[in-house]
Amino acid sequence: xxxxGETPENRLRRELPEEVPAAAAESSGPEQLDExxxxxxxxxxxxxxxxxxxxxxxxxxxxxxxxxGLGFGLAVQVASNSDSGSALRxxxxxxxxxxxDELDNRTQRLEDEKQGLEDQRTELENSSNQAAEARxxxxxxxxxxxxxxxxxxxxxxxITLTINDTKGTVKADMLLDAIQELRAAGAEAIQVxxxxxxxxxxxxxxxxxxxxxxxxxxxxxxxxxxGKPQDLxxxxxxxxxxxxxxxxxxxxxxxxxxxxxxVDALRAAKQPDYARSSSQ
Amino acid sequence: MIAVxxxxxxxxxxxxxxxxxxxxxxxxxxIAVVAALDAVFGGLRAMLDGIFDDKVFVxxxxxxxxxxxxxxxxxxxxxxxxxxxxxxxxxxxxRIFSNAxxxxxxxxRA
Numbered sequence: 001x002x003x004x005g006e007t008p009e010n011r012l013r014r015e016l017p018e019e020v021p022a023a024a025a026e027s028s029g030p031e032q033l034d035e036x037x038x039x040x041x042x043x044x045x046x047x048x049x050x051x052x053x054x055x056x057x058x059x060x061x062x063x064x065x066x067x068x069g070l071g072f073g074l075a076v077q078v079a080s081n082s083d084s085g086s087a088l089r090x091x092x093x094x095x096x097x098x099x100x101d102e103l104d105n106r107t108q109r110l111e112d113e114k115q116g117l118e119d120q121r122t123e124l125e126n127s128s129n130q131a132a133e134a135r136x137x138x139x140x141x142x143x144x145x146x147x148x149x150x151x152x153x154x155x156x157x158x159i160t161l162t163i164n165d166t167k168g169t170v171k172a173d174m175l176l177d178a179i180q181e182l183r184a185a186g187a188e189a190i191q192v193x194x195x196x197x198x199x200x201x202x203x204x205x206x207x208x209x210x211x212x213x214x215x216x217x218x219x220x221x222x223x224x225x226x227g228k229p230q231d232l233x234x235x236x237x238x239x240x241x242x243x244x245x246x247x248x249x250x251x252x253x254x255x256x257x258x259x260x261x262x263v264d265a266l267r268a269a270k271q272p273d274y275a276r277s278s279s280q
Numbered sequence: 281m282i283a284v285x286x287x288x289x290x291x292x293x294x295x296x297x298x299x300x301x302x303x304x305x306x307x308x309x310x311i312a313v314v315a316a317l318d319a320v321f322g323g324l325r326a327m328l329d330g331i332f333d334d335k336v337f338v339x340x341x342x343x344x345x346x347x348x349x350x351x352x353x354x355x356x357x358x359x360x361x362x363x364x365x366x367x368x369x370x371x372x373x374x375r376i377f378s379n380a381x382x383x384x385x386x387x388x389r390a
Contacts, residue, residue, distance in 0.1 A: 044387055046330055054282055059334030063323070064286025066341050070316040071287045075294025077309050080301050092307065092361055 147189055150196035150267035154189040158261035159232045161223035164252040168219075172203040172210045174249070175221060178242045179203075185235030187227040191265040193217040198267055219251075229257040307356065308349040311365055315348035316341060318372045321379040328386035348372070 054060075146152035161178065163170060179197055182190060190197040195212045204211045209218035225232055233255050236242045243253045301309060319341040326332040348368055355364030384390065 042386070044328075044389075046328055047387065050327060051284070056282060060282040062334055062338055063283040066316070066338065067283050067287040067320065068290035068293075070313065070320060071290025071292075072294040073290075073309055073313045073316070075291045076299060076301060077313055079295060079298050092356070094359070095362065 148198070149269060150189075150198040150265075151269045153262065153264040153266065154226055155260060155262045156188070156226045157229055157259050158187075158189075158224070158226040158257075159229050159236075160254075160256045160258060160261065161221075161225065161236065162254045162256075163219065163221040163223075163246060164254075165219035165221070165249075167250050168208050169249040170210075170219065170221070170246065170251050172205045174242075174246060175210055175212075176203050177245070178223065178236070181235055181242045182223070182225050182227070182232060185227065185231045187225045187232060189226040189263040191224050191263045193222055194265050196263070196265040196267045224261050224263055226261050226263055233257060307361070307365075308352050311348045311352050311368055312345045314369055314372045315344040318375050318379070319344045321376050321383070325379045325382045325386075328383055 143152060147154045161182075163175075163178075175192070179190060179192075179201075192212055195201075195215045195217065197212070201213050206216050209216050210221070211217075236253075236255055243255070246253050319337070322340060323332060323337040326337070351368050352361060352365050355361040358364075
């Protein structure tokens with residue numbers, strides 16, 4: 001540091017004395033005279049001497065004026081620089097243009113990103129809508145299939161068919177005929193004395209009564225049938241049909257229409273052992 | 281002493297008044313301030329060396345400021361304003377440092 005500092009210092013020293021004698025000769029201020037009188041003063045002593053007894057000389061006033069300007073400019077610059085939000089105030093035109101360009105690019109990038117994210121969101125919403133729709137349809141279908149398979153209760157308009165067989169002459173095949181006739185007439189859910197009748201239901205004679213899917217039931221046989229009553233009743237009453245056949249066996253048969261039939265006998269869903277869905 | 285008072289009064293006035301810097305002067309003010317600082321340090325050093333002269337100081341102060349502003353102005357016109365101001369600040373900074381080193385040797389004898 002000291003070695004580096006020497007060179008410019010020496011050069012300045014060489015330069016300045018050339019100017020000073022000329023200036024000193026012209027101005028011949030009191031300072032210069034003092035200086036000449038006491039050339040052995042050190043720098044520190046000169047500083048103290050210059051500082052303390054305040055002398056109002058022309059030199060001091062001019063220097064004070066210039067320093068006032070310096071301090072003023074310094075303070076103004078610092079103040080205007082540290083103003084909040086005015087970081088761009090002192091910026092040059094090309095810098096401003098560059099900053100503006102960067103901001104534009106950044107805006108563009110962010111817009112692109114926003115667009116992409118919005119597309120993604122729309123896509124996700126659509127797919128989730130589709131999934132919800134599919135779920136809804138599946139639930140709907142499950143209900144429909146549940147009614148067919150007898151795993152859910154059903155209600156709706158229909159008829160009640162009651163067969164009083166005091167003589168014990170009604171056999172399983174006659175009940176089966178009745179069920180077939182009802183199915184043919186559009187019955188959608190059937191239960192007999194608390195047993196749900198589904199696709200795999202079988203009927204067999206069993207002593208004095210009838211066995212439905214292994215559940216023994218006895219007379220009176222009460223069929224609860226959901227379907228269109230206007231179709232179901234005539235289907236049973238047609239000449240030579242179920243009702244006449246049963247009455248020929250001396251059973252009493254009553255058919256009543258109802259606006260609300262509840263088929264609440266359930267059957268456990270059973271996984272087929274061999275049959276597998278062939279779709280997909 | 282009066283010179284130091286002038287500096288203090290200037291700073292206080294600048295802080296109190298807080299004038300709006302005119303747009304024309306705005307790019308040159310920082311450079312001018314640095315140039316003036318350089319002149320002040322040079323003057324302080326000359327005083328410690330015992331060769332201080334108010335005329336020299338005034339001329340060097342004003343010419344420093346004017347030349348610095350002129351260089352920045354020219355740089356702005358040539359389209360290299362930013363680089364030239366950096367250069368000016370670097371040169372003035374080096375001068376301030378060397379002057380400060382000389383002052384330090386006088387004041388602290390080290």
